[in-house]
Amino acid sequence: MSTISIVLTVFQLLSGLAVTVIVLMQSGKSAGLSGAISGGADTFLSKTKAKSLDAKLAKATKWFGLAFVILTLVLNIIA
Numbered sequence: 001m002s003t004i005s006i007v008l009t010v011f012q013l014l015s016g017l018a019v020t021v022i023v024l025m026q027s028g029k030s031a032g033l034s035g036a037i038s039g040g041a042d043t044f045l046s047k048t049k050a051k052s053l054d055a056k057l058a059k060a061t062k063w064f065g066l067a068f069v070i071l072t073l074v075l076n077i078i079a
Contacts, residue, residue: 005078012071018064026057 002078005075008071008075008078012068012075015064015068015071019061019068022057022061022064026061027054
């Protein structure tokens with residue numbers, strides 16, 4: 001194994017772990033509905049904060065997922 005493939009494999013491992021952690025940090029799509037049914041009252045500021053955090057996590061998921069796919073393809077081409 002060459003040095004470049006080892007480095008790319010390490011980056012692929014890190015991006016895969018990052019995608020896993022980011023996806024687990026995201027709230028479910030039904031979290032808002034279950035909170036409304038159970039009577040949990042959220043303030044406007046907490047809702048916008050949660051949406052902005054979820055938006056940032058969704059964007060990070062896309063970028064790390066893209067990096068993982070590209071690294072996988074490059075490693076398959078090198079091998």
